[in-house]
Amino acid sequence: MQRRHAHALGQARTCLAALADEASTGNRDDASSAYEHVLIELDRIHCDETPDVYLGARTQDRAIQYELATTAIEELKTHGVEPLSVELLLWMLDDAYSQDCT
């Protein structure tokens, strides 16, 4: 795995974890679970060989986190990840975000 790929993965995981935690503290457990499933699917696609989250690099704004996660996941296409898997991840993320916002 190239460093840029690892960095994109780390960024995506950080944002997804932040979104899941934020939804969990707001008692939106279904949304939190949906974000968690995106995170687990991201790890599964990479055979669980993914870097840790950046604990100190979280913002509080949900919309910003969502945009950052989407950008990071889209970037995975350029690192050899199958585009269909990326699209599925983006769809799962979009679904989780719409659950979170309702």
Add this chain to the structure above:
Amino acid sequence: MYGETGTVMRQEFAELLRQHRVQQRLGETPVTRQERGLQIRQYRQTVLIWCSQAMAATSPLTFSNHTPAQPNPFRHAGADGGAPAGELGRAIDVAKERSTASPASSQQLTTPSGLPFLEHWRGAARAAALAEHDTATDIARRMTAPQAQAVVGDVAAIAQALVILDQRYRSTPGWEQLAQGSRLGWAALATALDVSLGQPDYTVDALGWRPKTKLIDGPPRPGVLGVLQAEHNLVVRMRSFPNATNLRYVVDSQRLLSRHLVPFAERIDPRLAARWAERAGTYALLQQQLRRIGGHIGKGGYAAAEGANAISRLRALPADTIVEPRVLSGFQLLFDRLDHRIADVIEDGIDRRAFFQRVTVPQLVGDSGDLVAPLQERFVPVDRTANPELIATVRGRLRPRSSSVVATPGASRADLHAALIHRPASGEPSDVRRL
């Protein structure tokens, strides 16, 4: 389970002790009585074998409660005095070995005789044969000394019953009395008194052989029973070690399940609802901590699927569904088992190095490139010392606290002791069937 087999034995002996004038019950002719007497001796031999095996299995843990003061600490306290339990074990062995009757065969144990009197003997012998699993050496290894005392007390009571019945049956044609029967009776009495000086632990009833838990196959049950079915199957599926990904799916399903069951539980049992809300919080915390852990070893795909089944079935339940208290306690039972298993999986996974710790990638300041190549980051096995938070969550919050079970002797023990000192009412023979 010893509780079941022991109870059956005591109930059957209590019933036999209350039956007098046995010759009439054994049959009309001396030949019939002799045949049935032999059959009873074979059943008695099976019971004696269990008594002997139980005493041998518990012997390392049986200490006298009335040992004389031994001034020399390097000498065993009961070495020269002869503990009552040891004497009882020897007396039972003598009675067993000197008996010419063979133990009852499988066919005799399983075929009903049609005679109610003999059926009590058959029931006691069958329970004794099954109890050999429950007090076997491998199970006795897990017993505590007070639990072993409870077993010894039970054996003493049954030995006393055998001695009393032996006296009562002595005029049966061809009857063979217990060898050194009076010594056996006194040893049983001494042991029972010795046990009563201590505090026997009757939680021993929960030990022993249990049937293997199986999957509940077939179509999903309607309503909340379908959720219970999926949760049960999840507990069974978790017997196999899950990999880190599937473990995270299972943890997520438990968080959601606990959270969504809270409103249903609140209407019936608010304390249980509070407990499940706390459980949901524990799983949310565990979920965060497991993000930092990966691992390929294990499977657990079926367990993750059953967790997803439970959630989807719970979501389909109408909000006004009334969940019976019995179903709620069923969930609690399964939750406790699953929490134990997940705690074991995490701790075993760390010990077996089945999980690895994720490492952070150094963040780039820009695309300026590195003149000096940075150190390569490597995945390392999860270490207990590096993950104090995870271990604290597993041990402090996830693993259910062992509730202090207060076990009572139970009705069957009291009934057998009452039957041992039972006497037929004057002028009313007890063998007359009550209307």
